[in-house]
Amino acid sequence: xxxxxxxxxxxxxxxxxxxxxxxxxxxxxxxxxxxxxxxxxxxxxxxxxxxxxxxxxxxxxxxxxxxxxxxxxxxxxxxxxxxxxxxxxxxxxxxxxxxxxxxxxxxxxxxxxxxxxxxxxxxxxxxxxxxxxxxxxxxxxxxxxxxxxxxxxxxxxxxxxxxxxxxxxxxxxxxxxxxxxxxxxxxxxxxxxxxxxxxxxxxxxxxxxxxxxxxxxxxxxxxxxxxxxxxxxxxxxxxxxxxxxxxxxxxxxxxxxxxxxxxxxxxxxxxxxxxxxxxxxxxxxxxxxxxxxxxxxxxxxxxxxxxxxxxxxxxxxxxxxxxxxxxxxxxxxxxxxxxxxxxxxxxxxxxxxxxxxxxxxxxxxxxxxxxxxxxxxxxxxxxxxxxxxxxxxxxxxxxxxxxxxxxxxxxxxxxxxxxxxxxxxxxxxxxxxxxxxxxxxxxxxxxxxxxxxxxxxxxxxxxxxxxxxxxxxxxxxxxxxxxxxxxxxxxxxxxxxxxxxxxxxxxxxxxxxxxxxxxxxxxxxxxxxxxxxxxxxxxxxxxxxxxxxxxxxxx
Numbered sequence: 001x002x003x004x005x006x007x008x009x010x011x012x013x014x015x016x017x018x019x020x021x022x023x024x025x026x027x028x029x030x031x032x033x034x035x036x037x038x039x040x041x042x043x044x045x046x047x048x049x050x051x052x053x054x055x056x057x058x059x060x061x062x063x064x065x066x067x068x069x070x071x072x073x074x075x076x077x078x079x080x081x082x083x084x085x086x087x088x089x090x091x092x093x094x095x096x097x098x099x100x101x102x103x104x105x106x107x108x109x110x111x112x113x114x115x116x117x118x119x120x121x122x123x124x125x126x127x128x129x130x131x132x133x134x135x136x137x138x139x140x141x142x143x144x145x146x147x148x149x150x151x152x153x154x155x156x157x158x159x160x161x162x163x164x165x166x167x168x169x170x171x172x173x174x175x176x177x178x179x180x181x182x183x184x185x186x187x188x189x190x191x192x193x194x195x196x197x198x199x200x201x202x203x204x205x206x207x208x209x210x211x212x213x214x215x216x217x218x219x220x221x222x223x224x225x226x227x228x229x230x231x232x233x234x235x236x237x238x239x240x241x242x243x244x245x246x247x248x249x250x251x252x253x254x255x256x257x258x259x260x261x262x263x264x265x266x267x268x269x270x271x272x273x274x275x276x277x278x279x280x281x282x283x284x285x286x287x288x289x290x291x292x293x294x295x296x297x298x299x300x301x302x303x304x305x306x307x308x309x310x311x312x313x314x315x316x317x318x319x320x321x322x323x324x325x326x327x328x329x330x331x332x333x334x335x336x337x338x339x340x341x342x343x344x345x346x347x348x349x350x351x352x353x354x355x356x357x358x359x360x361x362x363x364x365x366x367x368x369x370x371x372x373x374x375x376x377x378x379x380x381x382x383x384x385x386x387x388x389x390x391x392x393x394x395x396x397x398x399x400x401x402x403x404x405x406x407x408x409x410x411x412x413x414x415x416x417x418x419x420x421x422x423x424x425x426x427x428x429x430x431x432x433x434x435x436x437x438x439x440x441x442x443x444x445x446x447x448x449x450x451x452x453x454x455x456x457x458x459x460x461x462x463x464x465x466x467x468x469x470x471x472x473x474x475x476x477x478x479x480x481x482x483x484x485x486x487x488x489x490x491x492x493x494x495x496x497x498x499x500x501x502x503x504x505x506x507x508x509x510x511x512x513x514x515x516x517x518x519x520x521x522x523x524x525x526x527x528x529x530x531x532x533x534x535x536x537x538x539x540x541x542x543x544x545x546x547x548x549x550x551x552x553x554x555x
Contacts (some may be wrong), residue, residue: 152199153303153375153382161397169264171200174399185402186506189364190548193309194398195389198363199382200264203299203372204274207257210294214281215250215258218273220425220448222435226252231337231361234433235425236262236273242450243421244428245273247413249361251339259357259372261304263415271298301375303382308368308406310551311394316358316369319344319388321351336360336367336552346388353377356385363403365410365550408501408513411471411545417482418469418500418515424450426457427517429469429545434458461520467497468523471545472531474512475538479504480531486518489530492537496522499531507548515545 149172158165162178174197176182188194206215216223221234230252236245246269250260262270278294285292307316313331320329321343327333328340341355354374362368373382389395404414413419419428426434434454438445441455457464474480479502486497502514514531522529527542 150200152197153379154197154199154305154386157383157386158197158397163397163399166400168400169200170267171264173197173200174397176399176401177397180396182401182405183506185396185398186405188396189309189366189398189402189406190507191310193307193311193315193368193392193395194402195386195395196306196308196398196403197303197386198306198370199303201304202262202264202267202270203302203304204260204262205257205297205299206260207295208293209256209290210281210285210292211256211258213291214278214294216445216448217281218277218449219248219250220434220438220451220454221250222437222445223250223252223258224445225435225437226250228252228254229339231339231359232433234260235430236270237424237449237454238421239449241421242424242453244415244419244423244425244430245421246270247415247419247430249359251359261370265416299372303373303375305371305373305382305386305389306362306364306368307371307389307395308362308364308366308398310367312366312368313553315389315392315394316344318392321345331360332555334358334360335555344385344388346384347391352381352385354381360553363410363412364406365412365546365548365552366406367551367553404501405503405506408503408515409505409507409546409548410550411515411547413469413515414501423469423517424454424457426454426461427465427467427469431458465520467517467519469500469515470497470518470523471543471547472499472502472514472516472529472540473543473547474502474514474531474533474540476510476512477536477538478533479512480514480533480538480540484514484516485532486516486540487530487532487537489528489537489539492530492532496529505547511547513543513547514540518542 148170149167150170151172155172158174158177163174164176164178165172166175167173176185180188185194212223215221218236219234220237221232223232226232231249233247234250235247237243238245246262246266248260248262250258253259274296278296281294282292317331320331322329322345324342329342334340337360339357339359339361341357343351343355345351352373354377356374357372359370359372360368361370371385373385375381378384390397407414413428413430419430425431435445437443438448438451439455439458440446441451446455461468472480472486480499481502482500484499484502485495486499488494488496497516497518499514499516501516502512504510505513518529523542525542525544529540529542531538531540
């Protein structure tokens with residue numbers, strides 16, 4: 001009954017919206033015009049369904065009309081099925097005409113479970129109003145229609161696990177899953193292990209005598225010191241400006257063999273960039289020489305999974321094929337930033353038909369692994385490996401919402417938000433990706449894209465940089481989101497920067513954290529600034545990143 005009511009066109013036309021708890025705040029989406037409002041504005045609209053949390057209660061309330069008995073009974077049945085107690089039904093005038101239904105609920109999960117199972121995601125409904133509600137919009141592409149979206153090899157698995165799928169970088173990707181809220185998924189990753197499908201990302205293989213020279217030109221990394229089966233974070237750079245075309249992790253597989261992964265949202269730009277750079281490289285090298293030989297391939301025949309969290313090593317170790325060489329199969333000797341190609345065992349006694357490229361890397365700040373899975377021998381291998389990992393009770397699926405909050409707590413950038421072609425590595429706080437042996441302007445190794453801009457910035461940042469990426473801790477209240485202005489705390493009319501990412505930190509009990517760009521000289525630790533959140537001045541302090549200590553395994 002409740003669901004059919006929401007699906008009724010007359011109620012959509014009357015502007016029913018649904019709000020859910022976001023810690024002490026609440027969030028609403030108006031079905032008539034998709035406007036987003038916070039509580040103060042919601043009070044004025046008086047067109048809402050609201051769910052809010054007060055202490056250990058959740059409250060359903062209709063301020064448009066009195067809640068119908070059928071709806072009340074439906075909610076009560078769902079609450080009873082979930083084991084919630086202390087149900088009461090009473091009239092309330094706190095938001096004008098309306099009524100409330102209260103449930104004793106000690107956890108955020110209860111809010112998610114009731115809302116998700118009672119209303120079955122009608123069009124006007126964001127099921128859980130923790131940060132994933134906003135993330136659904138953040139990750140959605142305005143240009144991609146559902147029919148045009150690509151699907152990863154694990155799409156059916158996500159749907160079977162009742163994932164909320166959203167458009168992201170041209171793919172239909174899981175935002176979160178029905179069996180746990182964004183916050184629960186976040187905490188599970190920090191304490192156990194989560195499995196992320198990152199198959200939408202672009203995997204590349206570059207081989208040949210000229211591979212090293214090409215990468216040394218388009219990135220600032222010290223690849224000569226990069227050992228076989230070791231990885232490094234790097235950036236593709238624009239030739240003239242040194243702007244960041246994309247961030248990437250480069251792995252050296254051999255003397256003339258490199259594997260690297262780039263962002264799905266930059267696929268078109270990256271492919272154009274690499275095509276042009278390879279063509280230019282060939283034009284400047286004698287085609288009759290070995291040094292001009294480069295073979296570049298995009299590994300669309302591979303899926304990519306990320307197993308992240310403190311339990312990930314034990315889980316993966318239990319699956320490594322027993323016949324592997326003792327040293328190779330021992331993950332305690334595989335440190336952060338290193339990789340190996342290993343088989344995994346299945347319960348039936350078989351093992352993966354091909355070796356999997358297993359890298360001890362990730363995007364959460366936790367110990368973890370990224371697993372590149374070929375599909376040439378078995379197109380179902382990615383799903384088989386995912387189900388193998390999920391068969392361990394320590395492992396749960398996680399989506400984009402948890403991935404975003406985890407990476408922000410770890411101080412990691414999201415391309416298109418925290419870094420773009422407008423920033424060079426020093427501006428973005430990534431000056432460390434420039435190899436030490438590449439910083440001397442008199443050295444031949446200093447010749448890379450944008451070096452004429454980047455090297456002076458590294459040498460004299462106070463004179464050459466106009467802004468810097470910083471972390472901010474913001475006073476309690478509504479979180480600062482992307483686009484919020486950073487201002488002089490004593491003169492709010494003076495803008496000094498902008499927020500690029502922000503949310504209440506799940507690991508820090510909802511403390512508001514954000515990263516953004518601020519004027520040079522105001523970037524130092526402890527500097528007090530202001531942030532305008534919905535035109536209200538909020539105090540903030542420049543804070544070192546990460547907010548949550550990284551736990552990369554180094555032996």
